[in-house]
Amino acid sequence: MHRFRIPWSLFPVFRHSLRHAGTPRAVLVGSSWPAKMAAPAVKAARAWSGLALGLRNAVLRLPGLTQVRWSRYGPEYKDPHIDKEYYRKPLAELTEEENYERELRKTQLIKAAPATKTCSVFEDPVISKFTNMMMKGGNKVLARSLMTQTLEAVKRKQFEKYHAASAEEQATIERNPYTIFHQALKNCEPVIGLVPILRGGHFYQVPVPLGDRRRRFLAMKWMITECREKKHRRMLMPEKLSHELLEAFHNQGPVIKRKHDMHKMAEANRALAHYRWW
Amino acid sequence: MRERSGTPNLHELDAGHFLHTGSQAPQNLAAHLDNQVPVESPRAVSRTSESDPAKHGEQHEGQHYNIPLQDLKAVFPHGLPPRFVMQVKTFNEACLMVRKPALELLHYLKNTNFAHPAVRYVLYGEKGTGKTLSLCHIIHFCAKQDWLILHIPDAHLWVKNCRNLLQSTYNKQRLDQPLEASIWLKNFKTANERFLSQIKVQEKYVWNKRESTEKGSPLGEVVEQGITRVRNATDAVGIVLKELKRQSSSGIFHLLVAVDGVNALWGRTTLKREDKSPIAPEELALIYNLRKMVKNDWHGGAIVLTLSQTGSVFKPRKAFLPQELLGKEGFDTLDPFIPILVSNYNPKEFESCIQYYLENNWLQHEKAHTEDGKKELLFLSNTNPGQLERLCAYL
Numbered sequence: 195m196h197r198f199r200i201p202w203s204l205f206p207v208f209r210h211s212l213r214h215a216g217t218p219r220a221v222l223v224g225s226s227w228p229a230k231m232a233a234p235a236v237k238a239a240r241a242w243s244g245l246a247l248g249l250r251n252a253v254l255r256l257p258g259l260t261q262v263r264w265s266r267y268g269p270e271y272k273d274p275h276i277d278k279e280y281y282r283k284p285l286a287e288l289t290e291e292e293n294y295e296r297e298l299r300k301t302q303l304i305k306a307a308p309a310t311k312t313c314s315v316f317e318d319p320v321i322s323k324f325t326n327m328m329m330k331g332g333n334k335v336l337a338r339s340l341m342t343q344t345l346e347a348v349k350r351k352q353f354e355k356y357h358a359a360s361a362e363e364q365a366t367i368e369r370n371p372y373t374i375f376h377q378a379l380k381n382c383e384p385v386i387g388l389v390p391i392l393r394g395g396h397f398y399q400v401p402v403p404l405g406d407r408r409r410r411f412l413a414m415k416w417m418i419t420e421c422r423e424k425k426h427r428r429m430l431m432p433e434k435l436s437h438e439l440l441e442a443f444h445n446q447g448p449v450i451k452r453k454h455d456m457h458k459m460a461e462a463n464r465a466l467a468h469y470r471w472w
Numbered sequence: 473m474r475e476r477s478g479t480p481n482l483h484e485l486d487a488g489h490f491l492h493t494g495s496q497a498p499q500n501l502a503a504h505l506d507n508q509v510p511v512e513s514p515r516a517v518s519r520t521s522e523s524d525p526a527k528h529g530e531q532h533e534g535q536h537y538n539i540p541l542q543d544l545k546a547v548f549p550h551g552l553p554p555r556f557v558m559q560v561k562t563f564n565e566a567c568l569m570v571r572k573p574a575l576e577l578l579h580y581l582k583n584t585n586f587a588h589p590a591v592r593y594v595l596y597g598e599k600g601t602g603k604t605l606s607l608c609h610i611i612h613f614c615a616k617q618d619w620l621i622l623h624i625p626d627a628h629l630w631v632k633n634c635r636n637l638l639q640s641t642y643n644k645q646r647l648d649q650p651l652e653a654s655i656w657l658k659n660f661k662t663a664n665e666r667f668l669s670q671i672k673v674q675e676k677y678v679w680n681k682r683e684s685t686e687k688g689s690p691l692g693e694v695v696e697q698g699i700t701r702v703r704n705a706t707d708a709v710g711i712v713l714k715e716l717k718r719q720s721s722s723g724i725f726h727l728l729v730a731v732d733g734v735n736a737l738w739g740r741t742t743l744k745r746e747d748k749s750p751i752a753p754e755e756l757a758l759i760y761n762l763r764k765m766v767k768n769d770w771h772g773g774a775i776v777l778t779l780s781q782t783g784s785v786f787k788p789r790k791a792f793l794p795q796e797l798l799g800k801e802g803f804d805t806l807d808p809f810i811p812i813l814v815s816n817y818n819p820k821e822f823e824s825c826i827q828y829y830l831e832n833n834w835l836q837h838e839k840a841h842t843e844d845g846k847k848e849l850l851f852l853s854n855t856n857p858g859q860l861e862r863l864c865a866y867l
């Protein structure tokens with residue numbers, strides 16, 4: 195999404211000048227997707243980041259714009275190393291570079307590790323991301339419990355199928371909820387997406403190859419919206435989500451259909467592909 | 473033949489852990505001989521083929537024994553914890569771990585003197601330690617020994633969220649609970665079919681102008697009356713309890729009174745009358761009759777009770793001791809009783825539980841098979857059986 199996120203490589207100057215207050219990304223309160231339309235304001239804000247602090251704050255106190263997702267850490271802060279094996283290595287075994295790196299880190303400033311990142315063997319970044327996307331109002335406890343109940347529901351359904359199946363089919367039935375989850379999301383990722391590009395006063399939907407992150411995001415977003423909206427009022431999220439995940443695992447179901455619709459629209463708008471300049 | 477889980481790193485398992493790996497040779501041999509697991513390698517043993525609770529002893533501690541599914545339906549129409557029921561459905565088998573508190577209770581029950589008044593045993597412990605499943609183990613034992621099981625699965629269900637309270641016809645001061653009573657009667661009938669025709673009622677009971685039960689008719693008729701005429705269900709329950717108490721001393725049958733969540737009988741209820749005034753437990757006919765049952769003024773059986781904070785009303789979350797949960801009134805009524813503490817798994821039981829899950833391929837996460845994964849499970853669950861079950865459910 196070139197218009198709404200400026201890669202840092204294009205503005206090396208700005209990174210240093212942002213030492214004191216980090217990189218504010220102003221977003222409209224209360225909305226996420228349409229907030230990206232505040233891009234021009236954001237761009238302007240970044241362009242002015244060389245200005246005095248007071249002026250910048252005035253810009254960002256525009257009505258409806260609050261700063262979210264900014265990092266208070268300057269560029270000198272390094273990411274923490276969350277890995278038990280790294281710290282368990284006895285000093286004798288370290289190579290020259292590793293020794294040097296260890297000594298260096300003793301003097302460097304290190305960011306605090308986020309609460310969700312643990313050195314647990316059961317941690318999975320995809321599951322964490324999905325849980326965060328399911329979370330509403332900061333209620334991580336609820337989101338996590340829904341996630342665990344979903345995984346349990348998927349497992350129990352697969353076990354039932356396993357016990358009901360014959361010996362040959364048993365080899366094909368996958369019972370690990372984590373592989374099912376990963377495979378389902380992978381199956382839901384679109385390959386190509388549509389981007390609105392302004393030409394001659396009109397917005398045209400132009401087919402564009404999507405990056406990895408955008409694809410993963412879209413897959414998870416579609417899954418969650420589908421499960422929130424298209425279910426019976428009394429049906430619980432884990433039940434619906436487990437059902438959708440199993441269908442997506444077998445390349446069926448509404449989320450896969452949405453992915454195919456996206457592909458078809460991109461195919462239909464193939465003529466507009468030359469509007470893309472990157 | 474179920475597919476065994478991948479390579480569960482047996483060598484690391486056996487190195488530091490407390491399972492049968494040669495330390496007590498003769499018992500070990502005996503345990504091995506009656507085991508389903510072949511003895512080629514010193515595997516961790518989590519199952520035993522001894523499915524009669526009467527023969528469970530010290531050597532079976534920490535091992536799972538199998539209850540056939542037909543027995544399960546016959547002995548436990550109600551009373552199993554809901555998560556255990558889900559586990560039975562998923563695994564297609566019901567396996568219960570043999571643990572110390574249950575073994576202790578079995579020992580006492582085997583040596584009961586039926587001429588003495590019924591002894592009260594109270595299972596207490598923190599949340600999730602296995603009190604209800606220990607109670608189920610005892611009930612299975614008594615069912616195999618052909619005792620009459622009077623099992624109230626959860627007394628808390630009778631003191632909260634009850635609709636349709638009727639004023640009792642027998643005693644104007646008390647209140648009836650037709651729904652709960654009729655459900656309980658149905659389950660009681662399923663569990664004790666064979667006794668209902670043998671035991672005869674010793675009094676005439678008049679239900680209303682047209683219906684009455686004559687003296688000498690089988691108890692089954694009273695139960696039927698309670699199930700069909702829901703209005704009289706509570707009175708039917710009261711009659712059943714009274715008759716069983718009276719006749720248990722005669723020696724035809726041994727009576728086991730098993731109540732889960734007995735702290736509901738004393739304390740408060742969440743029920744209110746139409747004028748919003750609170751109802752005390754003794755004003756409910758079911759509770760009143762059950763309290764009489766739990767007194768030790770009869771002989772010919774035993775009373776096994778379980779305390780439970782989980783379903784309780786107006787009790788703090790951390791309370792688990794008898795004094796805290798029963799309150800002064802309850803404690804004084806139950807005094808004297810034999811308290812039996814049910815605690816978290818010891819390392820051997822923990823390993824056995826993990827092994828059982830691995831054998832059933834329940835732990836699907838690849839890291840769960842490793843030593844690190846096991847250590848993490850131990851830490852996260854704090855060896856609490858309930859927590860461990862919930863953790864392993866999604867791993």
